Amino acid sequence: MAEKEPEIPEGEGRFPWWIWVAILAWLVYAFLIGPFALTSPRG
Amino acid sequence: MGERAIKLWFFSSLVWLALGPLIGALMSLQFLWPDALNFLADFNFAYSKARIFHTNLVIYGWIGMSFIAAILYIIPKLCGTELKYPKLAYWAGWLWNLAILLNLILIWAGIVGNPWLSIQPYEYAEAPLLVDILIVLCAVAIIFSVHTTVLARTKPTLYVSVWYLLGGLYTTAITYLVGNFLVLGFSGLGNQIIHAWWLHNAVGLFITPLGLGIAYYLIPITAQQPVYSHRLGILGFWTLMAFYPGTGLHHFLQMPMPTWIGEFAVVSSVLLAIPVLAVVVNHLATPSGNWRRIFDSFPLRFAIFGSVYYLFTCIQGPFQTTHAVNWFVHFTEWVQAHAHLALTGAFTCYGIAAIIYIFPRLTGKQLYSRTLANWVFWIMAVVFPLFYLGFTHSGLVTAISVNILGNTIYETISAVWLARLFRTLMGAGVVLGFWLFGYLIVRSLQVGPQFQEGMNEIAEPEGARVKRRVTA
Numbered sequence: 001m002a003e004k005e006p007e008i009p010e011g012e013g014r015f016p017w018w019i020w021v022a023i024l025a026w027l028v029y030a031f032l033i034g035p036f037a038l039t040s041p042r043g
Numbered sequence: 044m045g046e047r048a049i050k051l052w053f054f055s056s057l058v059w060l061a062l063g064p065l066i067g068a069l070m071s072l073q074f075l076w077p078d079a080l081n082f083l084a085d086f087n088f089a090y091s092k093a094r095i096f097h098t099n100l101v102i103y104g105w106i107g108m109s110f111i112a113a114i115l116y117i118i119p120k121l122c123g124t125e126l127k128y129p130k131l132a133y134w135a136g137w138l139w140n141l142a143i144l145l146n147l148i149l150i151w152a153g154i155v156g157n158p159w160l161s162i163q164p165y166e167y168a169e170a171p172l173l174v175d176i177l178i179v180l181c182a183v184a185i186i187f188s189v190h191t192t193v194l195a196r197t198k199p200t201l202y203v204s205v206w207y208l209l210g211g212l213y214t215t216a217i218t219y220l221v222g223n224f225l226v227l228g229f230s231g232l233g234n235q236i237i238h239a240w241w242l243h244n245a246v247g248l249f250i251t252p253l254g255l256g257i258a259y260y261l262i263p264i265t266a267q268q269p270v271y272s273h274r275l276g277i278l279g280f281w282t283l284m285a286f287y288p289g290t291g292l293h294h295f296l297q298m299p300m301p302t303w304i305g306e307f308a309v310v311s312s313v314l315l316a317i318p319v320l321a322v323v324v325n326h327l328a329t330p331s332g333n334w335r336r337i338f339d340s341f342p343l344r345f346a347i348f349g350s351v352y353y354l355f356t357c358i359q360g361p362f363q364t365t366h367a368v369n370w371f372v373h374f375t376e377w378v379q380a381h382a383h384l385a386l387t388g389a390f391t392c393y394g395i396a397a398i399i400y401i402f403p404r405l406t407g408k409q410l411y412s413r414t415l416a417n418w419v420f421w422i423m424a425v426v427f428p429l430f431y432l433g434f435t436h437s438g439l440v441t442a443i444s445v446n447i448l449g450n451t452i453y454e455t456i457s458a459v460w461l462a463r464l465f466r467t468l469m470g471a472g473v474v475l476g477f478w479l480f481g482y483l484i485v486r487s488l489q490v491g492p493q494f495q496e497g498m499n500e501i502a503e504p505e506g507a508r509v510k511r512r513v514t515a
Contacts (some may be wrong), residue, residue, distance in 0.1 A: 007122075007261045011273065015320070015321075031310075
């Protein structure tokens with residue numbers, strides 16, 4: 001059973017550039033914009 | 044013997060899949076007609092017990108058992124050896140089933156004041172202490188069997204699935220011990236802080252790493268492509284292990300709790316974007332260049348849909364932990380919708396993909412009906428998102444009504460009735476899909492055509508075969 005199993009090769013891909021933009025935008029929202037601009041009316 | 048163990052875990056998981064979601068659908072009737080299930084009181088049953096049945100059967104019965112079955116299959120394959128201690132894994136399967144059954148009986152009985160047999164007041168850890176001990180015994184047996192298999196490997200490198208699956212088994216053990224045993228040693232706020240840590244990590248450190256490890260195996264194999272990135276595999280695994288343990292306390296942001304603990308949970312949850320994107324980019328970029336396979340391969344189709352649902356879940360999850368969103372959606376059905384997106388969407392798709400891939404290789408039989416498999420797929424691809432949207436809509440209307448307009452929850456119930464009806468109808472559709480899937484598997488045992496490696500997991504319809512022959 002085990003011998004028939006093909007190896008799973010692993011590539012050298014990286015994040016596309018727009019993923020970095022998305023991560024940056026998310027961190028800016030979560031840490032810089034959200035806490036100051038959109039906090040709960042309950043405080 | 045190894046195959047017997049895998050079969051036991053797989054087929055048991057299907058039984059619990061048939062029951063767990065069905066109980067959820069029945070429970071939803073009570074939101075429409077509050078008296079609908081009152082007759083169950085005659086049988087010592089109530090909504091609160093039904094909810095425990097629903098969550099425990101889905102988490103430990105369906106997802107737990109199908110994932111462990113997949114692990115018992117995948118690890119020996121990736122290590123180029125046979126499963127070690129297969130008898131141990133086999134009997135652990137029976138003990139796990141016994142634990143689930145005993146759990147149901149004890150929850151139904153509702154014994155009060157007995158330290159071993161009473162329901163415990165912790166979400167997803169309601170199982171009495173006696174059941175907890177049985178589950179721990181099973182987990183130790185499985186970890187022992189899997190880890191010794193990895194140690195006996197003939198392949199020098201560990202593929203990323205092995206990290207996730209072995210690492211996930213250990214984090215499962217740690218999380219379970221904390222959430223079911225350590226928590227008992229604390230009282231007051233400390234007790235609830237540990238409880239919150241457990242209830243989120245039951246998903247994050249038990250179901251998530253195991254599900255992702257299974258998908259990391261199925262996607263490249265069925266897409267017949269190399270994994271997109273070794274580097275992202277490493278990044279995703281270690282950032283998951285680094286950030287996930289800190290997230291649990293975001294469940295209790297609206298409750299009295301030291302601020303720093305809540306903030307630590309929010310920051311950890313925000314940072315989860317990194318492992319999530321690493322995993323999802325890796326999964327979705329792997330079939331690139333060979334996307335046609337998604338039409339031929341049902342395991343690939345379900346696994347890719349699982350990863351898409353995982354992406355949506357994990358975009359939604361960190362958002363709803365931030366204060367800006369959390370105060371708004373907390374105490375509404377938005378949260379349960381999110382939980383269903385993860386467990387019914389992402390991880391159930393991985394479980395179904397694993398069963399479709401492994402079933403023919405275990406039993407030597409193809410699944411007999413492409414039409415039925417298509418039905419299951421389209422229910423998961425169309426009906427499930429509608430179910431989720433009904434759930435979410437109901438949550439949003441509640442949030443606006445209570446948090447913005449200042450209405451009471453009683454004034455809100457009539458406003459969400461239609462959304463809840465839609466949710467129940469679509470939920471019944473999803474349950475039907477699971478029953479069809481169960482039927483497909485059981486019927487294939489009887490009438491499935493002979494399977495050989497290289498063939499499709501699902502038999503092509505007669506007409507298609509004839510047509511192809513004529514064309515040729």
